[in-house]
Amino acid sequence: MQMIKQLVKQSWPLMLLATATGIISGFSGASLVKLISDGVTSQHASVVMAGQFFALCAVFLGTKLVSEFVLMSLTQEAVHKIRLDLSRKLIATPVKKLQQLGQPQLLAIMTNDIATLVQALQMLPPAFGNLVVITGCLAYMFWLSWQLALITTVSLAAGLVAYQLAERAPLRHMFGLREQMDVLYRNFRGLIEGSRELQLNMARGKQFVEQVIAPDSLAFKTLYLQTMRVYALISNLNNILFYLLIGLLVFVVPIWFKINAGLLTTFVLVLLFLMRPINDLLYAVPVIRQAGFSAAKIDQLDGALSAGSIDLNASAFKSPHKRSLVLKGIAHHYPAPTEDRQFMLGPVDLCMEEGEIIFIVGGNGSGKTTLAMLILGLYEPETGEISLNGQTVTEQNIVEYRQNFSAVFADFHLFEQLLEVDRDGMSERAMHYIQQLGMAHKVSITDGKFSTLNLSTGQRKRLALVSAYLEDRPIYLFDEWAADQDPVFKKIFYTELLPDLKRRGKTVLVITHDDAYFPCADRVVKLQDGHLHSITGKPQGVSNVGADTQTDHPHAASML
Numbered sequence: 001m002q003m004i005k006q007l008v009k010q011s012w013p014l015m016l017l018a019t020a021t022g023i024i025s026g027f028s029g030a031s032l033v034k035l036i037s038d039g040v041t042s043q044h045a046s047v048v049m050a051g052q053f054f055a056l057c058a059v060f061l062g063t064k065l066v067s068e069f070v071l072m073s074l075t076q077e078a079v080h081k082i083r084l085d086l087s088r089k090l091i092a093t094p095v096k097k098l099q100q101l102g103q104p105q106l107l108a109i110m111t112n113d114i115a116t117l118v119q120a121l122q123m124l125p126p127a128f129g130n131l132v133v134i135t136g137c138l139a140y141m142f143w144l145s146w147q148l149a150l151i152t153t154v155s156l157a158a159g160l161v162a163y164q165l166a167e168r169a170p171l172r173h174m175f176g177l178r179e180q181m182d183v184l185y186r187n188f189r190g191l192i193e194g195s196r197e198l199q200l201n202m203a204r205g206k207q208f209v210e211q212v213i214a215p216d217s218l219a220f221k222t223l224y225l226q227t228m229r230v231y232a233l234i235s236n237l238n239n240i241l242f243y244l245l246i247g248l249l250v251f252v253v254p255i256w257f258k259i260n261a262g263l264l265t266t267f268v269l270v271l272l273f274l275m276r277p278i279n280d281l282l283y284a285v286p287v288i289r290q291a292g293f294s295a296a297k298i299d300q301l302d303g304a305l306s307a308g309s310i311d312l313n314a315s316a317f318k319s320p321h322k323r324s325l326v327l328k329g330i331a332h333h334y335p336a337p338t339e340d341r342q343f344m345l346g347p348v349d350l351c352m353e354e355g356e357i358i359f360i361v362g363g364n365g366s367g368k369t370t371l372a373m374l375i376l377g378l379y380e381p382e383t384g385e386i387s388l389n390g391q392t393v394t395e396q397n398i399v400e401y402r403q404n405f406s407a408v409f410a411d412f413h414l415f416e417q418l419l420e421v422d423r424d425g426m427s428e429r430a431m432h433y434i435q436q437l438g439m440a441h442k443v444s445i446t447d448g449k450f451s452t453l454n455l456s457t458g459q460r461k462r463l464a465l466v467s468a469y470l471e472d473r474p475i476y477l478f479d480e481w482a483a484d485q486d487p488v489f490k491k492i493f494y495t496e497l498l499p500d501l502k503r504r505g506k507t508v509l510v511i512t513h514d515d516a517y518f519p520c521a522d523r524v525v526k527l528q529d530g531h532l533h534s535i536t537g538k539p540q541g542v543s544n545v546g547a548d549t550q551t552d553h554p555h556a557a558s559m560l
């Protein structure tokens, strides 16, 4: 895996330390076996031997621990780096691309695959230690008797080749297992997100569990058993191979050669000692294989995501003149091969100025949100261009361009943490806005976080508005913000918040269906089937707007 290779390259002194201590521990393990067999076979075990034995135990323990600790921190560092790297890349990847990759797949990789990789990486240090012990023991065996050691090595090698051949079939299933995991994640997402609907209609819930989840889960189980049964079988056959090898050495080989009984005992002792490290290694193989597929998925995602830096050129798009945001002939379509007619937005021409409030209106599916995504720079137009303060938006400056906006989407996400809480009394300002939006009895700011997010949708949307306000960006976009608000806050939003933003020179785009408040806009832009059909200027009589709603809110006159 690319990132792990890179880490090994960067941390080679530590790798060297881990390898050296691993090798020492392996040889001290093998020497322990030698000492034990010497002690067992010699008539007079000496005090020196006892001293050597305890000293070797200490060296074995110490070096094994150092080797495993170092490898453990290296592998965990690798995982930590992968997590951060993927997270950084995720926020730098175009939203469209993320939508194509799909939320369940992204979640499966960020959680399941990384966890599988962690599990395998945790096995690597002991696996490496075992490998060294096995090598040390084999070297000791060659030192004792090259003939017996050769028989042992050839038998072990034959076992290894047989293992690899037998492993081919389950290895093929392993790939299917990983793919099936994506299907399960998609189902679980439906189950969790649709839990209310499923509970209301138990027939549908039963159908979802029995006819969607059950067959997919069963397919996973069948494939898993097919795969792991073969692994269990070949691991146990390899175990038996060990006993067969011992039987060969004890009962068959002495028929051909004359072997010293002490030598044979030592060999058998070493072989019995080797059983555990070899078994552990075999047990680690399927986990490491699974991790191979997970690593491939992580690599695949890593390749699909954009390399991105979070450092921005703060001066980009700054201009001493009045702000202007211009859309010139921008168009966008969604590839939807299954639909009768593809939706096409545009070409759209629109010019927005500093201190201007523009309402974007239109029926469901007319393209309002799509247009908003284009304006925000979250979708890239297929044709036409966008310019801000006379500077054209390009692939190179689109990240800086986005930093001019603050948005509350219709399906907004409310972050618990506030940004830069300690800057310029941010916390106090946040509390001020919370109070003004009638939320002070419910929420406070603790340790730079909202004290609770367990609120109604409308209340959480008010907090999302507080976050947007604190960002203090030049251009604001609200997608159906007022839709979940009661009449009092609806009125405050249109008649006080928006004018306040306007006064502060912000450009404000509001996607809305509230025709009673259309007069609050400087311009109303109407979208119909992806086309801008009518643009109206500010109607007269703005001051009477929202007269249908009585405001008794105590702060209504002193908003923000």
Ligand SMILES: Nc1ncnc2c1ncn2[C@@H]1O[C@H](COP(=O)(O)OP(=O)(O)OP(=O)(O)O)[C@@H](O)[C@H]1O
Residues within 6 Å of the ligand: 099, 334, 335, 336, 343, 362, 363, 364, 365, 366, 367, 368, 369, 370, 371
């Ligand atoms: N991710 C997508 N993939 C394919 N088609 C999409 C996608 N998102 C939206 N569409 C299509 O684009 C059209 C415009 O959608 P959009 O969300 O922009 O409409 P809208 O005016 O915001 O609607 P609403 O008022 O219901 O929110 C719709 O016909 C929809 O089918």
